Amino acid sequence: MKVTNVEKKENSTVELTIQVEPDAFEAAVQKAYLKARKNIAVPGFRKGKAPRKIIEGMYGTAVFYEEAINDVYPAAYEAAVKEQNLEDMGHPVMDIVEVNKEKGLIFTALVSVRPEVxxxxxKGLTAPKAEVNVTDEDIENELQPYIRRATRLVSVDREAHMGDTAVIDFEGFDDGKPFEGGKGEDYSLEIGSGSFVPGFEDQLIGLKAGDEKDLDITFPEDYVPDLAGKSVVFKVKVKEVKEPQAPEVDDEFAKDVSEFETLADFKKDLGEKLQQRRTAEAQNDFESAVLDQLIDxxxxxxxxxxxxxxxxxxxxxxxxxxxxxxxxxxxxxxxxxxxxxxxxxxxxxxxxxxxxxxxxxxxxxxxxxxxxxxxxxxxxxxxxxxxxxxxxxxxxxxxxxxxxxxxxxxxxxxxxxxxxxxxxxxxxxxxxxxxxxxxxxxxxxxxxxxxxxxxxxxxxxxxxxxxxxxxxxxxxxxx
Structure with missing residues (x-):
């Protein structure tokens, strides 16, 4: 290997022209031939026994060049970069200049190098930093996940309202024929959750246990291909209506959902943790903004x-x-x-x-x-x-x-x-x-x-x- 030209280019790159001498490239071509010949069938020769000249005569002298190039140029590139004492930052761009028996392999490599900075x-950069405070309303919001987890569904003998859960059997029909994936039994569906196709949940409002109803539904255009845009009918039977009953938020509630004995202590802890979390977020945002200025x-x-x-x-x-x-x-x-x-x-x-x-x-x-x-x-x-x-x-x-x-x-x-x-x-x-x-x-x-x-x-x-x-x-x- 020898480097025949070195040229600095824009954008912190250096272009090297590298030559793999004819003897070294010929050895790589021979190696490629020995590797490939077992898979080449030539009339008149046992598989894997055809001479290189015969194969080259059939497919051209360059038949083994690609394999040979892939074999020699990585090492040649690395040696050239080391010889020129370049700090290679990765993803070089290669172009073949010339390849033949007389000159071997000549290629250029555009090397990305560490830029001058x-x-x-x-020092003394400035960035805004959010003031952190926690209100009573914030703490109440922190309580909500605990309240939701402690909320129980209780069966009620009345019509279903928004927010209730209906236990239903259902089956969908397209032109009178049931379609795949359109059937369910004892399915608990929260009305208003948006988990079913649009229009389905709304039509359950007003139904009570024992009621049956045909729901006319049109699937969205971006639904699964077999049903997209189609109008279908779901036959639904309501088996039970349940309403969510939230717990009393008191000291007993605090004992059930936390390690604290009183609701006041639980709220205090929630407020302190929220304060710490927001303080950390404000500091992270401040540091990120400072680094943005450093980059500028x-x-x-x-x-x-x-x-x-x-x-x-x-x-x-x-x-x-x-x-x-x-x-x-x-x-x-x-x-x-x-x-x-x-x-x-x-x-x-x-x-x-x-x-x-x-x-x-x-x-x-x-x-x-x-x-x-x-x-x-x-x-x-x-x-x-x-x-x-x-x-x-x-x-x-x-x-x-x-x-x-x-x-x-x-x-x-x-x-x-x-x-x-x-x-x-x-x-x-x-x-x-x-x-x-x-x-x-x-x-x-x-x-x-x-x-x-x-x-x-x-x-x-x-x-x-x-x-x-x-x-x-x-x-x-x-x-």
Whole structure:
């Protein structure tokens, strides 16, 4: 392998022209032939015994090129990036320039590299912070779920009202014939819940136990295809009417639904927990707004590959969450009516924000000469071990120590920015002033995990056409 040309491009990318010499490429072609020949039938030869020249004569000299290219260019790419001392941020864009016996393989690789960052003010940022207060009405609202859970359904001998539960038998008919999924027995239906097709529940009002009625129903146009827009008849028999009876909200109620002896103590606890929750939410919103301002003060030509790499992580996280809920990613996408491409597109703004936040916090850490000590790292390992019921050695085996240190470093930087921020009206973007001298920072060669999460160990370059994402194309260029 040799690099024949290096050219800096826009948007923090470098284009390398890489050649795999004829001898090395010929070895890859021979390897591809040996792998493929067992599946190629040639008249006059036993399967798998046809000479390479015969096969090439039948299908062309390039018949094994694709397999050979896929075999050699990942290693050639990685060697070229290492030789040029580039910090590859992932998702390179490959183009084949020339491939033949005389010159071997020549291709270009557009490498996304860590951008140079200009960060303006990061201290003294201002953002609004909600004032937290809890009213008596708020506490009453907090009580409602407990009241609903303690509410009992009691059988009544009267006509059904809105909010009652009717126990019914029903069967649906389309042109006089019952249809699949349209039958139920002893079904408890809360009138007004909206759980049945529109118009069904309303027609139960006024009926009492023992009444029978034919309900004329027209299915919505967006219903299942077999029934969409159709007019059908449901034959319904009401077997019982039940009304909800809420409990007396008193000290006995408090004892039943909580660990408190009195309603006053229970309400006090609900109010305190609501206060804590709202305080945490207000702080989270404040911190998020401060980081938004920090991002506004960032100037960097963010390469597409960096955003795409972050998108890969987000998609992996989606898949892990779905798996944890017992659902495959394919099933989730079908349920949501989405394709992987649609989900990826919807997640792109989030990925771009995460990349910007990371770059900005790294710049803060560099400007403040922040470091993470071994003691701090060991303490974090201990916390994770306790949280997940593991030993420290098991945590270190599962989590990259370098990635852990990077996470802690970014947390330090974030804490500094938030601690130095003030509560107040957020400045307009065009009026935001840099109170400190702009600092330019560039990162030295990172480890594979330095992005705060573990990177794939050996991600093969993808042979794709160059394409700028809309988000990264709009980023301001660093001065």
């Amino acid at each position: 200009t960060l303006k003010a990061y 003060n960032l100037e960097a030509d963010i390469p597409d590959g960096m955003v795409e790499t972050q998108l890969d992580k987000i998609m992996d996280e989606y898949a892990m969450r779905m798996s944890g809920q017992g659902m495959s990613m394919d099933d989730y996408l079908k349920m949501m009516g989405m394709t992987p491409e649609m989900l990826r597109t919807s997640a792109k703004p989030s990925a771009l924000r995460q990349v910007k936040t990371q770059l900005a916090l790294e710049a803060v850490a560099a400007a403040e000469n922040m470091e993470v000590t071994e003691e701090e790292c060991e303490a974090e390992v201990g916390k994770l071990a306790e949280q997940y019921k593991l030993t420290p050695d098991q945590v270190k085996a599962a989590v990259s120590v370098d990635a852990l240190k990077q996470d802690l470093l970014l947390q330090k930087a974030s804490k500094l920015v938030v601690d130095e921020a003030k509560v107040g009206e957020a400045p307009k973007k065009e009026e935001a002033a840099a109170e400190e001298k702009p600092k330019k920072t560039t990162r030295k060669k990172k480890t594979e995990e330095a992005a705060g999460e573990e990177q794939p160990a050996e991600e093969k370059p993808k042979r794709t056409r160059k394409k700028k994402t809309e988000e990264s194309a709009e980023e301001p260029k660093a001065e």
